[in-house]
Amino acid sequence: MSLLPSPLAMVAKAPVVPVVVIERLEEAVPLARALVEGGLPLIEVTLRTPVALEAVRLIAAEVEGAIVGAGTVIERAQIETSLEAGATFLVSPGTTPDLLAAFTETPIPVMAGCASASEAMRLAELGFEVLKFFPAEPSGGAAFLKSVAGPLPHLRFCPTGGIGPYNAPDYLALPNVVAVGGSWVVPADAIRAGDFGKVRDLATAAAALKRAAAFA
Template identity: 45%
Template structure:
C-alpha cells in the first residue's frame, strides 16, 4: 500500500504538536492503541525533528510525516529524521520541488482554485485544504469538486468530531486533519490513555462516515 493510500485508509491525519521529544514515542503508541497508524508531527516546535526521529526509530509501524514544513531546509531535516511524507500550510514552489528531489510525497496547503491549479501544474493530485473552516468548509470543497474532479483534499483547520462526517462524506476528501484527539495540553499532562480514548472515538466516527 502506498503512503497516500495508507492515509486514505486511516481517513484521519492527527496533527501533532510535540513540545518535548520524550513525549513522541508514548504519543505514537497511544495513537496506535486507538486504532490510528498515521500521524503528522508539525515543525511548530524545536522538538519536532527529534520527535520524528524517535517515532521512526522506536515505533516503525507508525507512518510518520512532518507538517508545517516551510523551507527546503526543513524538508531535508524532516526526511533525514525519518518522515515519510510532508504537509505544508501553503504552496511554496521551492518546498514542493525539494520534496520531489528527495522522492517524498508532499501535500501542500491551498484554499482557492489558483492553488489547486498550481498543484496540478506540479503533477500533484492531493492537496491540504487549509484552513478548512475559515475558507468555506464543506460547501467550498463541493464547489471545487466541479472543475477539479480529479483532485483529492485533506481538509484541516476547524475539523472536529462534530463536523468530521460532513467532510468525509465528500468523495473528494481523502482524509481529514485534526488535533482534537491530540491536544497539546493532553500531551503535556501525559494523558496518553485519554488520547487513546479520543482516538478510538474518532476512528469509529470516521469509519461510520
C-alpha cells in the same frame, strides 16, 4: 499520470490524520503509541518546536505501525532535515515557488497546501494529487470542497484547520476528501498530564468516523 510519489494509499489508512505539536521529547513515543493503538497510524508532527525533528526520529525508530511525517514544512531546508529524521511524508500549510520546486524532487509523498481553486489547479499541473486544504474552515470549509469536486474531479483533499468531531463527518462525506487533519485527538492538557489513555480513546473514536465510499 503523475510521476510524484502519491500519498493517497497512506492517507486512506484512517479517516483522521492527527496534527501533533510535541513540546517535550519524552512525550513523543507514548503519544504516537496511543494514536496507533487507537487506529490512527498516520501522524503529522508539526515542525513548530525545537524537538520536533528528534520526535520524528524517535517515533520512526521506536513505534511499530506508526507512519510519521513532518508538517508545517515552509522552506526547502526543512525537507532534507525531515528526510534525515525518517519522515515518510511531508505536509505544507501553503506553497511558494521555491518550495514547490523542491517538493517535485522529493522522494517521499507530499501533501502540498492550498486554500483556493487556482492554487489547487497549479498543484495539479505539477502532479500533486492529494492536497492539504488549509485553513479549511476560514477558507470555505466543506462547502468549498463540495463546489470544486465537479470542475476538479481528479483531486483529493485532506482538509485541516478548524475541524473537530462535530464537523469532521461533513468533510468525510465528500467524495474528494480522503481524510481530515485535526488536533482534537491530541489535546494539549492530556499530553501535559501524561494521560495517553485519553489520547487512545479519542483516536479510537476518530478512527471509527465514516468516509465516502471511495475511501471506505
